[in-house]
Amino acid sequence: MNRTEGYLQRRWFNRLMLVLCGCAAAITIIFLALILGYTFINGITYFNLDFITQASKPVGESGGGMRDEIFGTFILVGLASVIALPVGLLAGIFLAEFAGRKMASAIRFAADILAGVPSIIVGVFAYALLVRPLHSYSALSAGVALAIIMIPVVARTAEESLRLVPGSQREAALALGISRWRIILGVIIPGATTGIVTGIMLAVARVAGETAPLIFTALGSAFGVQGLTVPIGALPLQIYRYALSPYSDWQKQAWAAAFLLVILVLGINIVVRLVSNRRK
Amino acid sequence: MMKKSEQATTLLPGLRHKEAAARPRVGDRIFSKVTLFFALLIVLILAGLLIALNIDAWPAVQKFGLSFLTSVSWDPVREEFGALPAVYGTLLSSLIGLIIAVPVSIGSAVFLSELAPEWLCRPCSFLIEMLAAIPSVIIGLWGLFVMVPFIRNPIEKWLGSSLGFLPFFQGPPFGVGFLSAGIILAIMVIPIITAVSRDVMRAVPITQREAMLALGATRWEMITRAVLPYCRSGLIGAVILGLGRALGETMAVTMVIGNSYNLTPSLFSPGVTIASKVASEFSEASGDLYIGSLIELALVLFGITLLVNIIARLLVWRSISVRGGGE
């Protein structure tokens, strides 16, 4: 009969589309496997303990690692997070909870545009803001540049996830006479943790691998980390310079460093997720 | 909302101390002011950026005026600069990127949030987010040494021979060009769009899904009629986030786009994007006019993101008002 035919059709269409969705996920994973695999194969030959514990050596000398650059990346990402997380989160809360429609769309607008600014331009801005007036490249200016990149991502993802917390939870808490700010901090944010953490992780992942804004701010350092007001090295910067250098030794180190960077971000990701899941 | 909270606190005074009824309001006010401050900080940063860029771009703005947007020349030696090919390349490569990335990402997100069992979903999600962490230059090198040869030989040759009558698929298959750039961009924005849309879909209340299934809908119908419409604004937000990244992406694109100042419809043709042009030439540029032109290019990119965002905003508004009517 017509109805069963229609039903069959719908069922087949259903299956087809679901399979396509699975394929989409598979494609994504395949791309990832290809790129990660390539990074891995190129990087593994150079990857050992020395690579993490040794300082870099000039070309022609065997060995040498990226200890200082790894440390530098941690500092830069840490600095950027310290600046960007409060700003981004609170801005996200404002957008989701307090802003009127016009205000919210104006600020969202600003955030979206900020998110689309090419990172090199952010670097140029941080240069004009901090490096040129202070007459020195510094870790601080790089942290600020990375923070500017992080803020809109954190703010927007925080807002989206806060918005999705069901209204019923909010109303239940309100009905108990709890003040709004405590509801937001105590009920709504915990309800949106997964989304917020995803946003933060995306932001961290993005800035951890950023090269362009560091060129004019962090500059790089041949002699390790020496403070926040002087030049500092970072993994992506070294990856960029080594990957495009003529020496196969350095090219291999670049791949090893890329692999390490991915592992690091993966590690941070897992730790943050474990912490936020266990606490729930 | 605000009204409700006031009611709630005043209607139930017996539950708390007398002062408690007043204190929350002060707390709320302070809290909302604090959040407002940080939200305005975003606007402030943007304004600061714009002002700083405008100062640096001024020599070029003064010299070229509006012709900067329509000129196709980029000659650092004679100091003649125009933005059109870069604007075109930026839009075209991002468009190709999104055409590929949006279905794949939304499909992946549907798979992760609606279909995959937990044991499969977690590692997949991890992996996808990892893709976002690979430094751009590494994706670029992978693109140049692995993907581009593959695109040159089977893909572009095949497209050229079977669809070569279309202007998009003409010209010699170099491998590097708009098509490769678009694919690289797709790879780079897929994790962003997927991760955000997955979270957005997860947040759709179970009741929505159950109601749809109870009506006899298939899973796919449930997804398209209950889940996706419910979180449409979030999905558009996710795509915009991805687009923002695509428009501004630099190193990976520079490695595979071929960097030729070209204005042709062919997807095989090498081209440039604004970000790649700025990043390639900024560090070596000399002279106020040259640097000013590069910065003005960046300002044009600002303009494009502005436009894209306006369009997206209109879409989101519409979808919200549609949903609002249904509720």
Add this chain to the structure above:
Amino acid sequence: MRRFSDDWFVVLAVILVVAVGLAGCSAPSNSATAPAGPVNLTGAGATFPAPLYTKWFDEYNKLTGVKVNYQPIGSGGGISQITEGTVDFGASDGIMTEAQLTKAESKSGPILHIPMTSGSVAIIYNLADLGTGQLKLTGDMLAGIYLKKITRWNDPAIVALNPDLKLPDAAIAVVFRSDGSGTTYIFTNYLSKVSQEWSKQVGNATSVKWPGDIGGQGNAGVAGQVQQIPNSIGYVELAYAKQNKLAWAKLKNAAGNFIEPALAATTMAAEGVTLPDDMKVMLTNSSNPDAYPIVGFTWLLVYVNQKDKVKGEALVKMLWWAIHDGQKYTEALTYASLAAPVVSKAENEVLSIMYQGQPLISR
């Protein structure tokens, strides 16, 4: 609610503590070492000599304890940073323009170009059956190819010069360097010297308006394209071509000899050329019969009048070391050492550096 605050508190607090801790334990150590300990110098600029400089300053640190932090940000960056005073010395593969000199000199007085090493640009190609050094080209042909006037490999001019080679009947895919670079500066300087048409139509700069087909990002980008695209031609730094074993062409020099790019042929380019005292000279198309034609110096940019005596002294000593003892590290890293007449000119430049009117070093 409490559970939540703990959650976030812990995450944020950890980040804060780590960052502040790092800042805390690194900042004092820095401020403690800065005044008493050895001198730190910062330099930035050209990418091409960066591996050599890294090697130098590592050796120099072992020798003297002076820490010279050199970072490759590009020649343009080197010029603008020394002008802005954010670094102690700049580095460039190109000569500063009049406008740049005026700007820099109005800030801190005259500026020196001190040659450190020289580099050459190899013409690389991807032709089936053709190994390295087999193809011969003249400057005129090279200009023709890059102007897209000579578009096929079996062009009569190329065939006439290479009668024994099997040249394909195929279009030449022209690959250029898309990022602004000293390599491009040297290459276009050479083309401008040998071809009037090039100098009129395109000119000489770190980035130009290329008539060619494909732009590669960096040496790696250009080499990648050339290796992948059959029948292509490109140009990269000699060090890059050598280390990565790319096939290069022999070029006809001003004396009419066909020369392969090599270190000796690069050093030769500076011999038999009249060198001005300020060393602002491009070595392209050298008249020396053994010289490779696409060669250029790379310079450190230093102000004559140093503002800080301690730093100035350290800088001058480092420069003196670099043009003498430092030269022995060049060959191993595929850089060409400075020819004797160049060293003596460079010595004079270093000797002229002053602090409050007093020279900082004497012979």
